[in-house]
Amino acid sequence: MTQQKYPPRHMGTMMGPVDPSAFENALMQFEAAAKTMKLTDDQVAMIKEPRRTTEVKLPVRMDDGRIEVFQGFRVQHNIARGPAKGGIRFHPDVSIDEVKALAFWMTFKCAVVDIPMGGGKGGVVVDPSNLSLGELERVARRYMAEMIDLFGPDRDIPAPDVNTGPMIMAWMMDTYSMHHRDNVPAVITGKPLELGGSRGRASATAQGMVFCVREAAQKLKIDLKKATVAVQGFGNAGSFAAKLLREDGCKIVAISDIGGAFHNRQQGINPDEAIDFLREHKNLKGFERSAEVSRFDDPMVLLEEPVDILIPAALENQIVKKNAPRVKPKIIAECANGPCTFDADAILERNGVFIIPDILCNAGGVTVSYFEWVQNRMGYYWESERVLSELERYMVKAFNDVYETSKKYKVNMRIAAFIIAIERVTRVSELRGLYA
Numbered sequence: 001m002t003q004q005k006y007p008p009r010h011m012g013t014m015m016g017p018v019d020p021s022a023f024e025n026a027l028m029q030f031e032a033a034a035k036t037m038k039l040t041d042d043q044v045a046m047i048k049e050p051r052r053t054t055e056v057k058l059p060v061r062m063d064d065g066r067i068e069v070f071q072g073f074r075v076q077h078n079i080a081r082g083p084a085k086g087g088i089r090f091h092p093d094v095s096i097d098e099v100k101a102l103a104f105w106m107t108f109k110c111a112v113v114d115i116p117m118g119g120g121k122g123g124v125v126v127d128p129s130n131l132s133l134g135e136l137e138r139v140a141r142r143y144m145a146e147m148i149d150l151f152g153p154d155r156d157i158p159a160p161d162v163n164t165g166p167m168i169m170a171w172m173m174d175t176y177s178m179h180h181r182d183n184v185p186a187v188i189t190g191k192p193l194e195l196g197g198s199r200g201r202a203s204a205t206a207q208g209m210v211f212c213v214r215e216a217a218q219k220l221k222i223d224l225k226k227a228t229v230a231v232q233g234f235g236n237a238g239s240f241a242a243k244l245l246r247e248d249g250c251k252i253v254a255i256s257d258i259g260g261a262f263h264n265r266q267q268g269i270n271p272d273e274a275i276d277f278l279r280e281h282k283n284l285k286g287f288e289r290s291a292e293v294s295r296f297d298d299p300m301v302l303l304e305e306p307v308d309i310l311i312p313a314a315l316e317n318q319i320v321k322k323n324a325p326r327v328k329p330k331i332i333a334e335c336a337n338g339p340c341t342f343d344a345d346a347i348l349e350r351n352g353v354f355i356i357p358d359i360l361c362n363a364g365g366v367t368v369s370y371f372e373w374v375q376n377r378m379g380y381y382w383e384s385e386r387v388l389s390e391l392e393r394y395m396v397k398a399f400n401d402v403y404e405t406s407k408k409y410k411v412n413m414r415i416a417a418f419i420i421a422i423e424r425v426t427r428v429s430e431l432r433g434l435y436a
Contacts, residue, residue: 020341022101022316028342030104033418036409039426046429047107047422050100052076056146058124060138070126072143074150077103077119080429083154084120085110085366087161087190088143090168094123098316105337106366108421109359113398115370120156122147128163129282140168144175151176153186153377159369160190162235162315166202170195186376189369198372200387201365205335206240207388208364210248211395212356213309213333219403220354222330225249228307230263230329232256233314234274234284237335237362241311242271250309254302257314259285261299264292303327312339319344327353334358349412357414359421360402367394 020028027048034044058070073096076084086106099121107119124143128136150156160169173188173195185196193199200207217224227250231238234257242252251268254261262269262284273291277284288295296302303310303319304326312318313335319327324344332348332355334340340348340355348355368391375381382390406416 020317020343021097022338023097023104025317025338025341026101026104029414029418030108030422032342033411033415033422036411036415037419037422039422043426043430046434047078047080047425050075050077050103051079052150053096053100054147054150055096056143058139058142058146060135060142062135063132070124070139070142072122072124072146073099074122074147074156075099075103075120076150076156077121078107078425078429079118079156080425080432081111081118082116083118083152084156085117085159085369086120086122087159088122088124088164088168088172089161090124090126090128090139090163092125092127093315094125099123101316102337105359107425108418109363109366110370111421111424112359112402112417113363113367113394114424115367115394117157117366117370120158121161122158123161136168137171140164140171141175144172145179148176148179151187153184153373157186157369157373158188159366165236166190166192166197169197186373189372191372196372196376196381198368198375198387199382199384200391201368201372202236203240203244204368204391205237205362205365206244208367208391208395209237209241209311209333209335209356209361210244211364211392212361212399213245213331214248215396215399215403216331216333216354216356220330222308227251227309228253228265228268229309229311230254230302230305230307231311231313232261232302232318232339233312233336234278235313237365238311238313239271239275239278241313241333241335242269243275245309246271253307254296254305255284256296256299256302257284259283260287261296261302262287262291262293263296263302263305264294267292269293305329309333312336314339317341319348321347324348325351327351329353331356334361337362345412345414355413356399357402357417360398360413360417363398364391364395367391 054074056072102121110117191197254263310329316338319340321343324347
């Protein structure tokens with residue numbers, strides 16, 4: 001029996017301090033908003049820390065007959081406003097600290113767009129590219145089986161995240177349903193349409209971001225038909241973001257993923273060509289040989305492209321204190337969770353960068369997940385037009401609520417988003433009271 005071991009993601013050295021961890025960064029964002037709001041110690045105590053943290057070992061039979069043990073996590077941060085909601089990611093760098101941060105952000109993401117759910121998140125320490133399809137299925141089903149007491153349509157509703165998707169959600173839904181001897185599609189979202197998934201779910205995160213970008217561009221008087229865009233992370237959210245913004249008239253000048261970073265500043269990059277390349281090759285490695293693009297020597301330099309709109313759609317802590325002075329777009333639209341550290345925020349704000357914060361900008365995914373859950377509970381499914389219309393209504397209202405709050409309190413958009421979300425979570429927590 002073997003157990004996977006990975007080095008810790010955040011390691012200090014004799015060279016000096018490292019950037020804050022994802023959860024430390026999340027808490028600094030919270031505390032800045034709480035200070036502005038003058039929250040009491042009791043109010044902070046009720047909503048700051050996760051309510052439940054679960055860690056499990058997942059023994060899985062591999063194709064060659066040996067047993068490999070994977071590490072799995074699930075964090076439920078706050079369920080005052082409704083069942084926990086949040087994705088499950090499969091990645092070798094997953095850690096309990098990261099999952100706590102993501103569950104924390106999820107609580108306030110649901111609150112800022114005003115859907116009746118709380119924050120959860122999960123993950124497995126695994127590189128799915130090293131697994132066969134059968135091994136991947138066994139990891140997914142084992143995770144659901146080990147965590148099954150946590151989940152349920154009124155308890156905790158997982159969804160796809162990094163390196164997971166509709167097929168993995170289908171396996172997990174089936175595992176839960178088999179254990180309960182019933183068909184329970186509402187236990188999980190992001191499923192295939194045939195199993196109760198919602199139309200519009202695949203593009204929801206990017207589509208929600210686009211609604212926010214349109215509102216921001218209008219307020220900043222930026223003509224999207226003349227705007228340039230760089231996208232870091234060309235996965236599901238990033239690729240749809242590039243495609244949708246190009247349809248709005250934007251020029252996509254740079255894209256990247258694990259296979260490399262590429263640019264074409266003159267003619268721009270056709271996202272459809274990149275998406276076709278991804279379908280065949282799984283990542284963008286070698287894209288410069290099949291399209292009119294140039295490759296960056298250092299992929300992180302993409303963040304410093306002189307563009308109107310920068311879309312970080314990869315992982316956390318990409319724009320940090322060290323590189324923030326060189327990151328100068330007009331708008332940063334955070335498709336990823338936590339791409340900018342707290343220290344970087346201050347630098348970007350001084351440089352006049354307008355940030356659409358993650359808990360608002362990428363909330364389209366959880367909003368349409370909520371729509372999917374509603375449809376599952378009703379047994380009545382919406383057409384694409386209704387999903388898009390409802391999503392636009394939620395995102396535009398949320399953006400303008402945050403924008404007006406930023407003006408009222410004279411704070412940036414991130415702190416404003418937290419103020420709205422914290423007010424809603426605190427109010428419900430106080431109305432429910434404390435069970436003794």
